[in-house]
Every structure is written in structure tokens, then in C-alpha cells.
Amino acid sequence: MPSAVATTSLFSPLEMGPYTLPNRVVMAPLTRNRARTGFVPWELNAEYYAQRSSAGFIVSEATQISQQGQGYPNTPGIYTAEQVAGWKLVTQAVHAKGGHIFLQLWHVGAVSHSSFQPAGQMPVSPSGVPFHDGSVMTADGRIVPYERPHALEIPEIQDIVADFRRGAENALAAGFDGVEVHGANGYLLEQFLMGHSNLRTDAYGGSIENRARLLLQVVDTVIEVWGADRVGVRLSPWGRGFSGETDVVPVYSYVLRELDARKLAYLHLIEPHVREGSAPIPEEARSPLVTFRPLYPGVIVTAGGYKRETAIAVVENGLADAVAFGRIFIANPDLPRRLMENAPLNPYDRSTFYGGNEHGYTDYPALEE
Numbered sequence: 348m349p350s351a352v353a354t355t356s357l358f359s360p361l362e363m364g365p366y367t368l369p370n371r372v373v374m375a376p377l378t379r380n381r382a383r384t385g386f387v388p389w390e391l392n393a394e395y396y397a398q399r400s401s402a403g404f405i406v407s408e409a410t411q412i413s414q415q416g417q418g419y420p421n422t423p424g425i426y427t428a429e430q431v432a433g434w435k436l437v438t439q440a441v442h443a444k445g446g447h448i449f450l451q452l453w454h455v456g457a458v459s460h461s462s463f464q465p466a467g468q469m470p471v472s473p474s475g476v477p478f479h480d481g482s483v484m485t486a487d488g489r490i491v492p493y494e495r496p497h498a499l500e501i502p503e504i505q506d507i508v509a510d511f512r513r514g515a516e517n518a519l520a521a522g523f524d525g526v527e528v529h530g531a532n533g534y535l536l537e538q539f540l541m542g543h544s545n546l547r548t549d550a551y552g553g554s555i556e557n558r559a560r561l562l563l564q565v566v567d568t569v570i571e572v573w574g575a576d577r578v579g580v581r582l583s584p585w586g587r588g589f590s591g592e593t594d595v596v597p598v599y600s601y602v603l604r605e606l607d608a609r610k611l612a613y614l615h616l617i618e619p620h621v622r623e624g625s626a627p628i629p630e631e632a633r634s635p636l637v638t639f640r641p642l643y644p645g646v647i648v649t650a651g652g653y654k655r656e657t658a659i660a661v662v663e664n665g666l667a668d669a670v671a672f673g674r675i676f677i678a679n680p681d682l683p684r685r686l687m688e689n690a691p692l693n694p695y696d697r698s699t700f701y702g703g704n705e706h707g708y709t710d711y712p713a714l715e716e
């Protein structure tokens with residue numbers, strides 16, 4: 348009798364860097380705005396992540412690498428000793444339950460307001476143009492129009508790379524299993540990648556190579572701290588930062604080839620969100636994995652609107668190796684088991700996503716044993 352061929356499924360283990368992960372149901376990075384004074388994680392956050400430790404692995408909520416990198420209230424940081432101590436509570440709680448957790452390293456760039464910034468300065472950006480028309484949040488939670496951000500000088504860019512390095516070192520000290528560089532969703536690194544927000548004429552602007560320089564410098568400095576096999580990168584081609592750019596495929600093709608050469612733990616791709624009234628989305632954006640999978644043979648984690656059936660299919664047909672779930676992981680702490688058993692899902696409550704207390708955070712029920 349020929350032996351059965353082992354098929355890869357959403358529920359089969361994943362070899363990723365030095366880790367053997369129990370399944371391919373990843374917890375997506377999710378900002379929940381529940382850090383304590385000083386942007387310090389605490390016991391409540393530890394309980395929330397520990398409840399979700401059956402994920403293949405967890406990516407933490409986006410975590411600012413400096414005060415300058417912050418753009419929303421009560422998001423955690425990774426630049427003070429108190430923050431490192433707070434994150435230790437989280438990593439220890441996840442590890443005690445056998446889980447794995449990566450820290451998402453974040454700088455919002457222009458998506459901030461002077462009320463978050465050191466000495467009330469203007470937020471920073473590649474070129475002093477707001478990222479897109481619209482609004483930002485103030486430190487006391489009001490929605491106001493964008494301010495004109497400060498255009499970074501080259502020494503200031505080097506300081507940001509150093510801040511990413513310190514964040515990576517602090518993440519190591521806090522006991523994480525790896526780090527994810529947040530290169531997605533319209534924040535600083537994507538502001539450099541996209542031509543409409545990067546009008547620079549120096550080594551950080553103009554050609555695709557120049558626009559990708561900061562992202563790759565950040566990735567390389569983080570690799571120096573962690574080793575490539577414990578570093579992931581999150582990107583969102585045609586995502587929130589898309590503004591009708593015509594060179595998305597060449598930009599991301601270049602970046603993916605560069606990242607592939609570095610042999611990272613994983614690449615995390617967000618599927619485009621087609622929104623009413625936004626710039627027309629080109630045809631190839633409708634199936635970005637088909638476009639980009641051939642360029643990146645390493646581990647790909649995909650995210651964005653996945654349901655049980657679509658997640659099972661995307662892993663089985665090899666377009667991705669794992670699937671990150673956001674909103675339904677908020678509402679279902681035992682999501683891998685529920686997906687495996689095809690059990691009903693708790694609905695999520697959007698009103699408790701951002702800020703608040705344990706309600707809508709640690710009080711979603713798991714299935715009975």
C-alpha cells in the first residue's frame with residue numbers, strides 16, 4: 348500500500364525559522380489602545396494575549412519604537428525600561444501556555460498629531476506633505492485635520508533607523524520570539540515607498556531603489572539584532588496608502604526580491620481593501636498573491652477578510668503558508684480550535700476594538716472543554 352501523501356493544511360504544523368508552529372492560524376497585529384500610563388503593557392494585556400496563545404503564532408499590536416513614532420492614544424511602546432518590563436508579562440504569559448509571539452515594530456510617520464510628539468513638534472514624514480487628505484487623532488482622542496508634517500533630514504532618518512534597532516534590542520530583552528517590521532498600512536515605511544508621499548530627490552527618494560532604502564535599512568538593522576530567521580515584514584500593496592500609484596507591481600516586486608534574498612522568517616502580505624470612492628484598483632490587485640507568490644518562495648502569511656473556507660483554500664493551493672486573522676481573533680480567543688472543528692464563531696463588537704477595559708477584550712468566551 349502506498350503511504351498517504353501528507354498534505355499541507357491550515358491545521359498542519361509550519362516550520363518557520365527556528366520554530367515548529369502547531370498550525371497556520373496566525374493572530375494578526377491588532378491595535379487595542381489599552382496600554383497603561385507611559386504606554387506600558389500590563390496584566391490585562393498579558394491575559395488577552397495568553398488567551399489567544401493557541402495561534403500558530405501571535406503578532407503583537409503595532410508598538411511604537413519612539414515617542415515620535417506614535418499616532419494613537421494608549422498604544423504600547425518599546426523604548427523605555429518600564430515598557431520592556433510590561434512586555435515581559437505578556438511574553439511570559441504566552442510562553443507559559445506554549446505559544447509564540449512576535450512584536451510588531453511601528454513608526455507612524457505623518458499619521459500622527461503634534462499632541463503625541465516630543466515637545467509638541469510636528470509629526471515627521473518623507474517630504475512634508477500629508478500622507479493623504481483626511482484627518483488624524485489627537486492625544487486626547489479628537490479627530491482633527493492633518494497638520495503639515497516635518498520633512499526628515501538625512502541625520503534624522505538615521506536616528507529613526509537607530510530607534511528601530513533599539514526597539515529590536517528591547518524586544519529581545521522582553522522575551523519575544525521574533526519581530527515584525529510594520530511596512531504596511533500607510534505608516535512611515537510605506538510613506539517612503541509610495542511616490543505620492545515621497546517627493547525626495549536624495550538617496551531616499553526618486554527611484555524605486557531609493558524609495559525602498561529606508562525599509563531595507565530598517566530590516567537589515569533589525570536582522571543584525573535578531574538574525575533573519577526571526578524577522579518578518581508586513582506589507583500592504585494597494586492598501587491604505589494606495590493613491591492610484593501606477594508602479595505598485597514594480598515597487599513591491601523589487602522589495603520582495605530584496606526580502607527574499609535576506610531569508611526572513613516570513614513575509615506578511617495584506618490583501619487590498621477595495622473601498623467605495625477610493626482610487627480605481629487595478630486588475631492585478633484583485634489577486635496579489637498570484638502576482639507576488641512567484642517572487643517570494645519563502646513563508647508567506649496572508650491577511651485580510653479571510654474566512655474558514657478561503658483560508659483553508661489559500662493554504663492548500665500553496666498561494667500562502669499561513670493566514671492571519673484580525674477581527675475574528677478578537678472575538679474568538681480559541682480561533683484555531685473553532686476553525687478546525689467548524690464550530691460557530693462569536694461575533695465581534697466593533698465598539699470595543701479601540702480603547703476601554705476588559706469588556707470586548709478578555710471577556711469573549713472560549714468553547715467549553
Ligand SMILES: Cc1cc2nc3c(=O)[nH]c(=O)nc-3n(C[C@H](O)[C@H](O)[C@H](O)COP(=O)(O)O)c2cc1C
Pocket residue numbers: 375376377378379407408409451529531532581617650651652653671672673674675700701
Ligand atoms: C482593531 C484593529 C486593529 C488593527 N491594528 C493593526 C496593527 O496594529 N497593525 C497592523 O499591521 N494591522 C492592524 N490591523 C489590520 C489587521 O491586522 C488585519 O490586517 C485586518 O483586520 C484584516 O484582517 P481581518 O479581515 O481578519 O480582520 C488592525 C485591524 C483592526 C480591525
